[in-house]
Amino acid sequence: MRTNAKMPSEEPEEHLLCMLRLQKGYISGKKLAKEIGISTSGISKRITILRQYGYNIESNHRMGYRLAGETDLPLPWELAKVLQTSFVGKDKIIYRQTTHSTQNLAILLAEKDPSLDGIVIIAEQQTNGRGRENRRWLSPKGGIWLSVVLRPRISASMITLLPFAGALAVCDAIKKTTLLDAKLRWPNDVTINGKKVAGILIDISMEGERINYAVIGIGINANVDSSSISSGLEKSIKVTSLSDELTHKTSTLGLTKMILERLEYYYIEMKHRVPHTIIEEWKQNSDIIHQKVALIQNNRTIQGIAADVNDDGSLLVRTDDCDNINVVASDIHVRY
Numbered sequence: 001m002r003t004n005a006k007m008p009s010e011e012p013e014e015h016l017l018c019m020l021r022l023q024k025g026y027i028s029g030k031k032l033a034k035e036i037g038i039s040t041s042g043i044s045k046r047i048t049i050l051r052q053y054g055y056n057i058e059s060n061h062r063m064g065y066r067l068a069g070e071t072d073l074p075l076p077w078e079l080a081k082v083l084q085t086s087f088v089g090k091d092k093i094i095y096r097q098t099t100h101s102t103q104n105l106a107i108l109l110a111e112k113d114p115s116l117d118g119i120v121i122i123a124e125q126q127t128n129g130r131g132r133e134n135r136r137w138l139s140p141k142g143g144i145w146l147s148v149v150l151r152p153r154i155s156a157s158m159i160t161l162l163p164f165a166g167a168l169a170v171c172d173a174i175k176k177t178t179l180l181d182a183k184l185r186w187p188n189d190v191t192i193n194g195k196k197v198a199g200i201l202i203d204i205s206m207e208g209e210r211i212n213y214a215v216i217g218i219g220i221n222a223n224v225d226s227s228s229i230s231s232g233l234e235k236s237i238k239v240t241s242l243s244d245e246l247t248h249k250t251s252t253l254g255l256t257k258m259i260l261e262r263l264e265y266y267y268i269e270m271k272h273r274v275p276h277t278i279i280e281e282w283k284q285n286s287d288i289i290h291q292k293v294a295l296i297q298n299n300r301t302i303q304g305i306a307a308d309v310n311d312d313g314s315l316l317v318r319t320d321d322c323d324n325i326n327v328v329a330s331d332i333h334v335r336y
């Protein structure tokens with residue numbers, strides 16, 4: 001399958017990057033132009049593109065160009081070198097410097113091409129990022145904003161596990177790459193020190209009992225200033241970012257690789273293991289059991305304690321009036 005997964009005007013940039021890597025020091029624009037078969041102004045244009053992609057290329061009017069630093073962006077050709085998955089993102093990654101929403105783009109592609117399975121759409125920033133419950137999701141540069149198209153051949157009732165598998169993958173990837181103590185919060189948020197650092201959004205297309213496709217959207221406040229994103233959220237939601245918690249930047253390339261690998265792992269687990277095991281693992285990584293919660297529906301608020309997560313993913317809440325309520329994520333807003 002061919003997507004625009006490679007660089008925009010493919011060959012010359014790749015070739016150019018390869019030449020810069022081979023040459024340990026400076027190489028003249030003239031030599032590069034001759035080797036690649038384009039003009040020196042063509043070289044200069046492509047150097048600008050590579051710089052926009054985060055490569056640190058120094059230039060000197062006498063000596064030419066030198067690759068002084070690699071990019072940390074999760075670019076398709078960089079991920080392709082390191083990604084160890086069998087189908088998620090395997091030769092199928094689309095990268096956009098700016099898009100309205102990777103989720104909407106992924107849905108569009110899934111609708112158009114029924115053969116797409118495992119394709120990943122990544123954006124450096126989103127202008128119209130979507131969160132759960134139709135909330136706005138602020139997505140500036142520095143974050144990880146991606147969506148994955150999946151075609152799970154599972155019974156419709158099992159699809160409620162997909163957000164749990166996705167959240168587990170993100171939580172696990174954050175823990176492994178940053179060593180931060182990430183936790184899961186129902187239904188599918190990832191938190192650090194009680195503050196939201198990542199969210200999962202699932203869109204599903206079904207015909208009767210048959211699942212056409214599912215799009216899993218993942219948003220991680222990686223290297224962003226959390227004060228700049230909290231303005232878009234309701235006041236009760238406390239947010240953080242990985243860089244704020246770490247007090248230094250984290251590798252978005254390394255973290256994206258890990259997320260895609262863990263997502264494939266938990267997706268396969270979800271399809272082949274009994275639901276109980278995914279929920280059990282989710283619970284082990286969560287600290288919401290026994291926490292106070294407020295259930296909000298149609299301006300009505302019920303207070304209670306999160307007692308358990310059932311095998312279908314619903315939350316069991318013991319209300320202050322000693323009722324047991326099973327809460328489904330799509331029905332109700334939960335405040336912690």
Ligand code: BTN
Binds near residue numbers: 126217
């Ligand atoms: C939430 O509300 O917690 C879920 C947020 C999901 C945001 C991600 S960012 C990538 C993808 N594209 C979107 O527009 N939304 C999801």
